[in-house]
Amino acid sequence: MDECQKLLDDLDGVEPSVHAAYYEVAADYYKAKADYVPYYKNSLLYLACVDVEADLTSDQRLVRAHDLSIAALLGETIYNFGELLQHPIMVSLDKTPQQWLKDLLYVFNEGNIGKFESTMPLFHQEPILEENHPFLRQKICLMALIESVFKRMGTGSAGRTMSFQTIAEETRLPQDEVEHLVMKALRYAQPLPPLRCGPSDCYDSLKLIQGTLDQVAETATITWVQPRVLSRSQLSQLATRLDEWCDRIDALDSFVQQQTPELFAH
Template identity: 55%
Template sequence: MQVDRPEPQVYLAQALSSPQLPEELKPFYQAFERFHTNKLWYQLTRSIEAFFAVPASASFRIDLYDNFIKDFANKLDQLKLASIAVSVARTYSDGNLAVSFLDTLLPSLDTPETREAYVLVRMERGHFKLLLGETVDAKEAMDACEKLLDQLDSVDLAVHGSFYRVSGDYWKAKAEFADYYKNSLLYLACIDVEKDLTAEERVSRANDLGISALLGTIYNFGELLMHPILDSLVGTEREVIRNLLFAFNSGDIPKFQALVPEMAEKEPFLQQHFAFLREKICLLALIEAVFKRPTSDRVLPFSIISSEAQVPVDEVEHLVMKALALKLIRGTLDQVSSSATISWVQPRVLDRPQIDALRARLDEWTDKVSAQGEYARAQAPELFVQA
């Protein structure tokens, strides 16, 4: 059943004369009238976007869309229209109504020319489905939109951001830590963290990323450590997450043990996975022990590994085999000599102290090469005679 709508000019005139319309919003309605009358669709779109950016406009967005924007929706840039529609959907207090609203747009956007707009609306629809607990629909949207995005040569950052954000929320609901971590970092790469996230959202996002890094099968989270969002945890009750991340990244078992009481008090969810965390930091301590040694000193007796990783000697072999299975290292075990020969360590992003240590090793290597060169020159000066 089609609902009769007033003519756009009539609707705007009625809205301007309404006592419910705040004074700060009246200039927007006047601009809407001027741009619509002159068919200046680009300027009208910009005015609508500016209107939606004003918090006081929240209670007027649905009405404006239904009685004004819908009348000329096909004349607007469809990606801009999709973005406006998403903002409208977020003003619904009922998730089912938001889904129904977005459903009205999808058929008209399902064309080769409007794929980006379709993905944006489909993924935001998936967001509301997640809020309603309907994860199957959200997963279907993710799979369908991923295929569409793969077919596009270029994609607006807002579209990619929506895809990664909703995908991350889905994996969070499924407690798949590694997938959440990956998608959330990609989402942050698509937005301006300071402008697009509130202070509370930054803390929540950093906390979730930290927990996923600690509990997921992720052994290289240097990228997160260098991301400015992690600084939002400083001075909050969740700062322990940040401190744990730095301890794990450097395989610092004493620091981890010192943080355990605070972790148990403030992050009981992590405490429930203490056994996994303990094994993980032992693995990272092993990696750090190998990494900080020169390549000429990569044969590690079990006693050294036991000391560095703080595990009993009879558990060292299991620890090394675990690291080999996770492809964190490559090498061989010698049970006869009770040693491990490590030929390769998984590449990772280094923090500043690790970079400083690497620089010191490079300086030492340079000095050795220079010394060898001077020795060779002294032993056979004729080889260095310049023509």
């Protein structure tokens, strides 16, 4: 596979059908290995090289949408669901017994733990999800944290600082587990400090957010959130915050203009 990839990279003017053939084989290979992240990547690249409606049968589209959904949920580093949810292939799940998988992806994209818990009774339809419930629970908690941070970004410095208690409420975790969750999400320039956990957990940061932890004050200050494809509702929230920011700028401008000119002479 690596040799074929290198050959394709070195060639100019390769037909899309050739790339499609490679990505399809690569996706099938990683699917057989249950290696979700490279399957997800190669499967989306395959779909980018074909006409989904013309080149795939309805059954093939359904299988592909199903497999991509499972890969997105179980991929250890996949926390951006917007690209998949907006892909035409996902329409194949609509009005089928597997539509709940698409709905579950929206739940993860929103970081909605309540809806996640209400969907859990359906997990028996996909044994692989039942087997990985602890991982999915951690993933939805991380998505809840990301969404909570996203809603606070742009609301001033105070909005970027969250107490451990607030994070515990947003993620429905015991407060003594919040520090571990935030460290899992944080992007660190240096190795993480020791925690009450195994070495692999302590040093495997997902780089979903950037910021600092104050362990004494039990607060987390978040300065950056990993870019991702936003849903329409998230874009609407962003537009609302932009409008509010513009209003604050206008108010500040009016305040400055109303002050005694001498105050601003220098």
